[in-house]
Amino acid sequence: MSEQLLDEPAQASVDDGAARERTPWQALVWAQKVSWLAAMACAFVLEASTLLGQPSYFWRSTFFDGLSFAADSLVIWLIIVVLIGLTNRVLLSVGLVAAFSLVIAVANRVKLGTRLEPIYPSDVDFLTQPKFLTTMVAPRMLVVAGIGLAALVWAAWFLGRKYEPKLLSIWPEHLDLRRQFGAVLVRALVVTAALALLADATRFNDPGNPWRAAYEVGDGRKWRYWNQQSNYSANGFVGGFLYNMPTVAMETPEGYDQATMDALTARYERLAAKVNRTRTGSLDDTNVVVVLSESFSDPTRLQGFQLQQDPIPQTRATMQAGTSGTMLAQLYGGGTANMEFEALTGQSIGLFSPQMSSPYQMLVPEYDQYPSAVGWFASHGHEPVAVHPYITSFYKRDQVYDVLGFDKFVHDTTLAEQDRIEDNEFISDQAAFDEVRKQIDDSDSPLMVNLVTMQNHIPVDGNYTDPIGVDGVDGDQADRIGNYARGLAHTDEALASFLQGLEQSDEKTVVVFYGDHLPGIYDSSITDQNPGEDMYTTPFLLWSSEGNTKKVLPQSSPIMFLPMLYEMANAPIPPYYAMLDRLRTRVSALEQGRMLDPQGNEITEDDLDKQGQRLLADARLVQYDFSIGERYSVDRMWPGSLR
Structure with a gap:
């Protein structure tokens, strides 16, 4: 986003002026830092949900060998970017992603504890089967978790309203029509680019997919399909999850006709x-x-x-x-x-x-x-x-x-x-x-x-x-x-x-x-x-x-x-x-x-x-x-x- 579009002074907080006043450019830099740190924290929580109890070399492999942790964080950051672009709220967007990450991490621990198997993309089907879910997790725990997640989202909303620097509004009326259109166009391009990158991640198993190539950087990296807990541990939670995205059921055998x-x-x-x-x-x-x-x-x-x-x-x-x-x-x-x-x-x-x-x-x-x-x-x-x-x-x-x-x-x-x-x-x-x-x-x-x-x-x-x-x-x-x-x-x-x-x-x-x-x-x-x-x-x-x-x-x-x-x-x-x-x-x-x-x-x-x-x-x-x-x-x- 150009400085020309961001050179207007920030508006006062809708609360009582407690939020620090920054220029829109400063607010954007602040949003980038907060969102990236939040993405890394969410990635760490997801990694830990699989790595707890695993040998130390899995921790080392995930965080220090190759790009798996950085790639995991990047995927989560892009999700936060899309939400910020749609809501114009940094802390609320971070809170939503953090809450969702916590839900997945807990579900991952529960599934690993009962089946030695992490969460798969196909497990989304079980969300439509509350009777089965309540047999896996006590209803009291589900209620407590629901209240906790609601509190986390509310806290993010409240803190955002009170302390978050004001970003340039989605349709900045104080700008002339040409600059209004430019601001909207820049925001739309950012959201579209992030969505395009995320859509490409869902095609993780296609030949030449750049996301998969990023996860495969590093010596001796290998997808452990025969043991998915090890697969997620070695290649990152998000990497393991993407590896299990739906793909062709079988490669065409040689000579098939x-x-x-x-x-x-x-x-x-x-x-x-x-x-x-x-x-x-x-x-x-x-x-x-x-x-x-x-x-x-x-x-x-x-x-x-x-x-x-x-x-x-x-x-x-x-x-x-x-x-x-x-x-x-x-x-x-x-x-x-x-x-x-x-x-x-x-x-x-x-x-x-x-x-x-x-x-x-x-x-x-x-x-x-x-x-x-x-x-x-x-x-x-x-x-x-x-x-x-x-x-x-x-x-x-x-x-x-x-x-x-x-x-x-x-x-x-x-x-x-x-x-x-x-x-x-x-x-x-x-x-x-x-x-x-x-x-x-x-x-x-x-x-x-x-x-x-x-x-x-x-x-x-x-x-x-x-x-x-x-x-x-x-x-x-x-x-x-x-x-x-x-x-x-x-x-x-x-x-x-x-x-x-x-x-x-x-x-x-x-x-x-x-x-x-x-x-x-x-x-x-x-x-x-x-x-x-x-x-x-x-x-x-x-x-x-x-x-x-x-x-x-x-x-x-x-x-x-x-x-x-x-x-x-x-x-x-x-x-x-x-x-x-x-x-x-x-x-x-x-x-x-x-x-x-x-x-x-x-x-x-x-x-x-x-x-x-x-x-x-x-x-x-x-x-x-x-x-x-x-x-x-x-x-x-x-x-x-x-x-």
């Missing part, structure tokens, strides 16, 4: 035909129940504490007598919808771009139809039913289930039973299993049921009057573990009763039962003693009312569950499942940043032999084709999967 997909499809059609020649069973007249048991795990596997009784003896006995194994979870403390997505679609989160943090929120709702087991089973005479004893909008399931092809969605307000156990605010697993049994009994057709339970969702503090005793820890940690273990015991009883009822029924039923992740209840004293896959390992089992054969499967991902179920039932498979079956001979588990071979060894793609690399490349081609590609192969690789 219709000819390539036709040749690939023909190859797996031949493989499926070869496999099916020896398979004499069928699931066409059998109920198929897929159960994702919220936070179901085996805490007796963990080091650092001992339970005074086994919380899942009946589930353990069922696993030992039949087909079972362990699952590699994507995340600790979260990722439920992603594990459900993998089980239903056979598509791996590990093959998507790292920024695809939630296909249910970021990918599936963009389509009218999406290939899944829902359509596949429906094309074989099954009626697809989804059961989730919680709000329908959670992870956009009300939209996602429709796109996947479910005929019916039974949820928290439509379940026949809505019982809770003691002080647990979530509907019990027994009520959820009873609903599945009711749906089976009421239907003349075989069902494909997808059940996602909620009973063991956090918070677990104080849920039960008889928590299982815990040795080796005390205080709140012991209370949380004991209450969680008691919840598992209730699930253990409900599952055993459910399977017993199915076994006594005249209808044939098969069940896939798996835990999606460990609960985010363990502090660092326990997580530090359980490295590697320990905090990412949950049980799963495959069960049939027609009888079960003992078989221990290697650690797996949910994409393998239904192909393994067909193998257990000795039933014919589509070419898509033939491909996944062949892939698991080389890669038994695949999640973002982790890949295991059938012996449980962590491997990379370079460790695979040529056949393994080709199988993984084929899986990548098919996943691209099914998800965002042209879907050249869907009708042949997985006939009926689009519904």
Whole structure:
């Protein structure tokens, strides 16, 4: 802004003249200093929300290596500049951004504490789900936080009115018309330039993006997509947040075109035909129940504490007598919808771009139809039913289930039973299993049921009057573990009763039962003693009312569950499942940043032999084709999967 436009004397404060009088030019310099210092302070608060508890080298990396802290501060400063340009109030604008930064920092700490995962851009969807938010944070804390934030904004407004130097007004009437227009034009250009730079930041993952280039300045800088807490710690909170902005779900695999997909499809059609020649069973007249048991795990596997009784003896006995194994979870403390997505679609989160943090929120709702087991089973005479004893909008399931092809969605307000156990605010697993049994009994057709339970969702503090005793820890940690273990015991009883009822029924039923992740209840004293896959390992089992054969499967991902179920039932498979079956001979588990071979060894793609690399490349081609590609192969690789 030129000195010619700013050479008029400052007007007196609208208050009582207490504010220091400065020329508009001096006021502008003051505003620049205050806004930049405020931006740095907000950036520091956001960085600290991730860095607290992290090793010292992360603090050093964020603040001294490269430009990440400066870039974070610059992004926040541009937001303040836009607000100043729109409101003409420096301290009010700073107060608004500071309040917003504090909200994000607190939310980040809460999420890290429960899921070891920072805030993502896609988490904005949860703002429309107050019921879920109040389960994560006590309502009293939300009220206190709201009052505190309102007080912070009011204080900024009050101090600004009383002490802030007067900036040149948005439409300075004391100037002649030409200079009025010039002043407005300069202000508009500043706001427009700041908005343009911020808009460019939202395209962070585009090739050649200058913001990303700024964050990548420095020796050895690397985006840690396999561990987002480390990613945010090393590259700054704002940098990590921008890195996770929505982008293309997958890069186009090399050689992708219709000819390539036709040749690939023909190859797996031949493989499926070869496999099916020896398979004499069928699931066409059998109920198929897929159960994702919220936070179901085996805490007796963990080091650092001992339970005074086994919380899942009946589930353990069922696993030992039949087909079972362990699952590699994507995340600790979260990722439920992603594990459900993998089980239903056979598509791996590990093959998507790292920024695809939630296909249910970021990918599936963009389509009218999406290939899944829902359509596949429906094309074989099954009626697809989804059961989730919680709000329908959670992870956009009300939209996602429709796109996947479910005929019916039974949820928290439509379940026949809505019982809770003691002080647990979530509907019990027994009520959820009873609903599945009711749906089976009421239907003349075989069902494909997808059940996602909620009973063991956090918070677990104080849920039960008889928590299982815990040795080796005390205080709140012991209370949380004991209450969680008691919840598992209730699930253990409900599952055993459910399977017993199915076994006594005249209808044939098969069940896939798996835990999606460990609960985010363990502090660092326990997580530090359980490295590697320990905090990412949950049980799963495959069960049939027609009888079960003992078989221990290697650690797996949910994409393998239904192909393994067909193998257990000795039933014919589509070419898509033939491909996944062949892939698991080389890669038994695949999640973002982790890949295991059938012996449980962590491997990379370079460790695979040529056949393994080709199988993984084929899986990548098919996943691209099914998800965002042209879907050249869907009708042949997985006939009926689009519904």
